[in-house]
Structures are given as structure tokens and as C-alpha cells.
Amino acid sequence: xxALKLGFREVLLRVGAFALILGPVLATPAQAAPADQQVARKxxxxxxxxxxxxxxxxxxxxxxxxxxxxxxxxxxxEPLFMLNYETGNIDGWLASGYTGNxxxxxxxxxxxxxxxxSDGSPLTSDDVxxxxxxxxxxxxxxxxxxxxxxxxxxxxxVDDRTIKFTLNAPDPFFVVSNLAGTTSQAIVPVPKKVxxxxxxxxxxxxxxxxxGAIFSGPYVVKSFSSTEFDYKRNxxxxxxxxxxxxxxxxxxxHRPWIGDDATAQQMLASNDSDIGGxxxxxxxxxxxxxxxxILPYSGNQGWVDPCPRxxxxxxxIAPWDNKIMRHAVSYxxxxxxxxxxxxxxxxxxxxISNFIFPTYKALQPYRDAASDILAxxxxxxxxxxxxxxxxxxxxxxxxGHYVGPDGTTLSLDVVGPPFMEPWGRMVVQQLQAAxxxxxxxxxxxxxxxxxxxxxxxxxxxxxxxxGSVVEPWFGMNRYNKTYVNPIGTPGTENVDNTNNAGRWSNxxxxxxxxxxxSLPLGDPRVMDLYxxxxxxxxxxxxxxxLVQTPSLLLFNSTYWTNWPTADNNYIQPPSWWEHFLRVLxxxxxxQ
Numbered sequence: 225x226x227a228l229k230l231g232f233r234e235v236l237l238r239v240g241a242f243a244l245i246l247g248p249v250l251a252t253p254a255q256a257a258p259a260d261q262q263v264a265r266k267x268x269x270x271x272x273x274x275x276x277x278x279x280x281x282x283x284x285x286x287x288x289x290x291x292x293x294x295x296x297x298x299x300x301x302e303p304l305f306m307l308n309y310e311t312g313n314i315d316g317w318l319a320s321g322y323t324g325n326x327x328x329x330x331x332x333x334x335x336x337x338x339x340x341x342s343d344g345s346p347l348t349s350d351d352v353x354x355x356x357x358x359x360x361x362x363x364x365x366x367x368x369x370x371x372x373x374x375x376x377x378x379x380x381x382v383d384d385r386t387i388k389f390t391l392n393a394p395d396p397f398f399v400v401s402n403l404a405g406t407t408s409q410a411i412v413p414v415p416k417k418v419x420x421x422x423x424x425x426x427x428x429x430x431x432x433x434x435x436g437a438i439f440s441g442p443y444v445v446k447s448f449s450s451t452e453f454d455y456k457r458n459x460x461x462x463x464x465x466x467x468x469x470x471x472x473x474x475x476x477x478h479r480p481w482i483g484d485d486a487t488a489q490q491m492l493a494s495n496d497s498d499i500g501g502x503x504x505x506x507x508x509x510x511x512x513x514x515x516x517x518i519l520p521y522s523g524n525q526g527w528v529d530p531c532p533r534x535x536x537x538x539x540x541i542a543p544w545d546n547k548i549m550r551h552a553v554s555y556x557x558x559x560x561x562x563x564x565x566x567x568x569x570x571x572x573x574x575x576i577s578n579f580i581f582p583t584y585k586a587l588q589p590y591r592d593a594a595s596d597i598l599a600x601x602x603x604x605x606x607x608x609x610x611x612x613x614x615x616x617x618x619x620x621x622x623x624g625h626y627v628g629p630d631g632t633t634l635s636l637d638v639v640g641p642p643f644m645e646p647w648g649r650m651v652v653q654q655l656q657a658a659x660x661x662x663x664x665x666x667x668x669x670x671x672x673x674x675x676x677x678x679x680x681x682x683x684x685x686x687x688x689x690x691g692s693v694v695e696p697w698f699g700m701n702r703y704n705k706t707y708v709n710p711i712g713t714p715g716t717e718n719v720d721n722t723n724n725a726g727r728w729s730n731x732x733x734x735x736x737x738x739x740x741x742s743l744p745l746g747d748p749r750v751m752d753l754y755x756x757x758x759x760x761x762x763x764x765x766x767x768x769x770l771v772q773t774p775s776l777l778l779f780n781s782t783y784w785t786n787w788p789t790a791d792n793n794y795i796q797p798p799s800w801w802e803h804f805l806r807v808l809x810x811x812x813x814x815q
Contacts, residue, residue, distance in 0.1 A: 266783050266815045269474035269808075270497040271799050274643050278670040280450045283429040283437035285412065286359070286366040287455050288714040288722070289673040292409060294453045295479045298804040299443035300342075301412040304333060304352075305404035307805055309693055310528075310793040312586065314404050317805065318347070318413070318440065319769040322403075328744075330393040333403065335385045338466035341415050342444050342458055349381035354416035356389075358424055365425045366413050368402065370707060370716040370723075375402075396744040401698055404554050405802045408674045412439070416617035442472050442808060451481040463809070472808040474784070492518060495782045499799045503646075504568040511778065521777040522602035522790035524570055527797055528584070531648050531690035532577040535638070536767050538682050539728045540711060543634070548612050550765045554634075555609035557651070559602055566646045570774050573813055577769040578602035579758070580689025590696045593751060594758040601762055609658050617658075625661040635661040640685040641672045647770065648685040677715035677722040688725055688767050695745045696754050701737045703766055705729040727807040728766035733757055 270701035277291050285292050285301060292301075304319040322333045339347040356372060356379045363369035375398065378390045387769035391398060402411050415438050419427070429437050442463060443455040455477040464471035482488040485503050492500035495512045505524040512518055521527045537544040537553065544550060559576040562804040567575060574583055578601040579594075581587045591598075618626040618634055624815055626634040636655060648664040655662035662683075667675070676684050692699030707723035709715055715722030736757040743750050777797050788797040788807055795806040 241695050266813065267473075267475040268349050269477045269499075269784060269811070270296060270491075271477065271479050271499045272488045272491060273479050273800075274482065274485070274488070275641065275669045276481050276483070277359075277450050277453075278668050280448050280453070281428055281430045282425065283445075284427050285409065286367075286368070286424055287426075288367055288677050288716065290367075291669055291673075293800040294448075295443075295455055295477060296437075296439075297409055297802045298799065299455045299477055299808070300437065300439040300441045301409075301802065302440045302805065303405050303410035303412055303802055304335075305399060305410070306795075306806065307400055307404045307693070309584070309796040310802075311693055312626065315806075316401060319403075322399050324396075324399075328398075328742075329391045329641050331389040331391070331398055333381070333387045333389070333399075335387075336384070336468055338462050338468075339440065340462035340465075341438050341440050342461075343438055344460060345383075345415070345417070346441050347413065347415070347462070348384045349387045350384075351413045351416045353379050353381045354420065355411065355413045358414075358419065359411070362424055362570055364709060365714065367409075367716060372402065372411070374706065383423075392744050397695075397697060397741060409802055414439075419647055425717070441467075441805065442804070443477060446476065452470055453479045455479075463540050469809045473811050474808070477808075492778060492780055495780060498780045498782075498784055500778045500780070502778060505570050505776065506568060508776050508778065515780070515782075517780055517782045518778045519781055519787060519789055521775075521779075521797055524776070526570065526774040526776040527790070528582050529583045529775045529798070530584070530693045531687035532580065532582060532766050532772050533644075533770045534577075534580070534686055534688050535651055535770060536676070536686050536688045536726045537636075537682045538679060539670050539726045539766055540679065541682055543616065543628075544636075544682070546616065547764050548616060550768065552609045552612035553655065553660070554601060554765055555603060555605045555659070556654055557770060558604045558654055559771055560604070560648045561654070562647065565650060566771070567774060570776075571772060574771045575774060576602050577771050579761075579769055580767070581692055583772055584693055586694040587692060587696065590751075590754055591742070594755055594762075597755070597758050597762050600752075601765060604657060613659065620659060624656075624659060626659045633661050634659065635663075636683045637665065637682040638662055638685060639665050639667055639672060639675065639681050641669045642666050644685045651685055651770070662747045673722070674714070676725045678713060679709070679711040679715070679725070679727055681725075684725065685770075686725070686761070687773070688722075689769075694751075697737070697740045700754075700757060700761070701741060702730055703730075703733065703761065704737045705731065705734040713810050727765065730760060730764060730766075733760045733764075736760070781814055784811045785814045786810050 252486055274402045277294055281289050302318050306315045306317050318339055320334050320336045324331050341347050359366055359369040359372045363373035375391050375395055377392045380388050380390050404410050442458055442461040444458050446454040446456040450577045457475050463469035488500055491497040493511050537550055539545050578598040617629045621627040638652055645666055652664045676683050689699050691702055702723045708727045708729045736753050740753040788795050795803050796800050
């Protein structure tokens, strides 16, 4: 039986694991219609975004800090596999299946028949092998390069459709961690014929207004700027030609940048966009009343995003290198107040977070097993916060801020991208109330990613531990000391933020992660290793958990139907992840 037809747990148990600078020689990518042809609104999918892209001409997903959520990851690039949160299956996309050997040191992946690049040339095993070797050769400067160099001994093309990975040590999670989209992105192949002659660390992968960004997905770039990215359907897409997938119905996809939530919400209500979100339950209710064609994902509770919000402290900078001070900050966080203000109480007490895990059913046994260990990490207690700060020699100054023995005011500079402002404001207010002179600096996405990735920050509101959705190891391993780079050196990403941005290093924790990562889910030793690691994490508190992230996702059925709602949950619903490729082939025209 194919591994792809098995459930997530069955896969693990049965296979023993999770298991441009171009010349004129390249053809222009296939297009749905001439650039000057007008496309009717009913044939356009409009998805507003909330991030202004500072470097819109970079289409290289492997440069740390590159923004990929403007459609590159959802329309152009294709992974080998996708992890479906709703079913627990590892579904093939470019690949048809994979197998592992008995000791989980070899993994063989088979490509689907007829895979092609957007210019019509074949996408073969050689392209996959080239991509993996490129990451190994340029580690640690490219995304995914650190774990790939650590894990992969060799990668070879058995034939045009078959790739064999030989690892340095057993890894039951190799496929899902690297080749399937756990959240935002997986490793995606790039065309060898283009990339073999460039420096991937600096290659923008853009020419002729972006049409030269060759990937394998169902859309190609039509035009782009820092405020809008437009894509047109590739009618010669391999997926439709081979019958692997339906040709997506939208002729074009427009992703404009909208600078404020109110404008984006009004676009949805006025049928000027097809996907949106409400910031609060009351806003959602108003939008539903205004436009009966708007469909909520699921009532007022929304869809729980796998990335709880956190406050990350740079553990290389005093006094935040001291775990006592990190605990003091944690006790100063009134998480229920954040839920009440930012979410209008949606989710109630269940929206409070005490660790890096989302409130997903598959993770509940692990949350329950460590409930006593993790409970203090969600406690709001200003008295304890003050006691811990004062135990380190700080005294309260006349202006309401603590002063250290050297006369320096206890302060914390907190950075965040613009869309994190609601959480950031609450964090800073609560730190001020606790006697910390905190301030919030909102910076553009690319700058935020670059600074936090390089460790050039003191505090950040983010989602640093995001990653685990069906098992504990993936997210927890992001704190492995393997990912600690010197300050000023770009960090490495597996999902949409930097691994171990706070640069916490703990030998015992990292060793436990290495052991846990060598065992398939279901092995009885996993839980014991997990509890040992959680105990260390809770004692050190390298990140400050804040709240879960309920997303009030809204879909407009005026022009498009068959959206991924809770009642039709064929795939996770976010439009900003690579899983949206599945939504594109499932959408149906309403007119």
C-alpha cells in the first residue's frame, strides 16, 4: 500500500517514520492570456495582504528574510508533499509517494509522471538532487541548509523520477520536516538549468518584470510591485495536462497590499475581494450582516492558527540571558487581558498559551502530560515578577521603572511587524506596569525578519516556536542549539520565522531533541524524552508564551465556492501558505 494512502500515525508506524538572470535559451512561461487582455472580475481571485514588501523583485525562497507569502509560496512554488492538518495524511504533490528503509537512514521519493517547469521543460530527479546539494554546499547561508547539511550524507537520482536520500543518522521525520509543508513552506525544487550558474545566496530569480521566475506551479507572474502582486494561470500547467489535478478555475490571482484592516474588510463586504478576516467577533458579525455571501470558517471561534503568539527575548543580551529575568517577564504578562482586548474574549481561557503548541487534538496528550510543568508559564502574578526582578539587585525608581545596581534603567526594546501591533501594544503596556521601561517599534516585514534572524534585537513579538501540529518534536527542535548562529549571521528557517531567534543554547535539551527526532511517533520512549525536554524548557523559559491565535477567516462566495470551511475541511484554510495550492484546484466558479 502506498504511504500516501495511510493515515499520519499509520504512515509512521508502517514505514518506521514519517513514513533571474536568464538567457534567451529559456522559453517565456505559458500564460493564460495576453498581458493586455481584460479579465472579468468573476474570473479573478482577489486576496488582500497586510504586508508591504520592501524587496518585491526577489523571488528566491532560500535567501533568509525573503517574503514568500505574497503568492510565490501559494501560486508558483510546489512542494513534493503536503501535510494535511485535517486528515493527518502526508499527501503527495509533485511526488507520488515515498518509502523508508528499516533503520530510517534511507528515503526514496518518486515524482509524479509528467512534472514540468512553467516554461514547459521537464522537472526531473536531477532538479531535486541539485536543489538539495545547493543547500548543503551553501550552508548555513540559505533557508533549510543547516538541517539538510546535518542530515543528508548523499542524495542521488536513481532515474528521472526517483530520488534516494541517504542520511547520516536515522530520522523518521525527514520527509515531513523538510519535504512536506508543516506550516508555511517546505523545500521546493528549483530548475538546475537556471540555478547552476548563479550564486543562490544573492540570486534574485527575477527578470523581465518577473516572468522569468521559473517554478512549477499553476500560475506565473503577470506583474508585481511593493504593493501588488498579480498572477495569471498557466494553461499548460503539468498538473492539469497529466490529469493529476484540475486546472484552477481563476484566470488570474491578484494580491494587493492593503494598509489597514478596515479597508480590507470593506473590500470583502463590497465584493472587491474574495478572502479576508475579521479582527474581532463583533467585526465579523457586522461583515456577515452587511454581506450574506460571506462565509465564516466556523462561528466566532474561528480557525486556530498553529502559531501561538510569543515574546522572544534575545538570550545573549543581559539581563535577558538570565532565566530569572525571563521568568519575571512571563509573570508580568496578563494573558487573559490580551485575549479580552485583542480577541474580544474569543476562545476564553483556552486561548491562553503556556507553551509553543497550538490547541490541536493530536497534541493534547502532550499538553496534558506536562500540564503541571507548564502551568506556571501562563501565570499572571505581578508580585512574583517584582520579587524576581528585585532578587537580581534592581530597585524601583521614582518614575515607576526599575533601576539596576549600576544605575541603568531596566528597559526592553520590542520589535514587531505591523500586523503584530495589537499584541505588541499589550505586551509593552504590561511590561511598563511591571516596572520595565519597554517600547514597541513596528518595522517592515523584511527588516523584521532580517534583524531577528541575525539576532540584532532585544525583544520581539512573534510566533517563534511555531511548527508542531501533529507531534511534539518539530516545533520543540527549533530550540536546538544547532540553530544558534553568531550575532549578525542570518538565521535559518524551516517555517515562516527564524529557528531559535533568541539564540538559546542548552546541551541537555538539544541532546534530548536529537534522541526524540530519531524515534517514530508512537514509540513509547517519545513521551518520556518529551517530558524531560519540557522540564528544561519550562525552567529556562527561552521564549515567553502569550496566547493562541484564533483566526476569524472569512470567504466570499459571490464569485467562488467550495471554500475550506470547518464543514468542508479538505485542507487547512489559510491563503498565505503553500497548502493553498490545494484550495486553488478545488475552488468552483459561482457564476
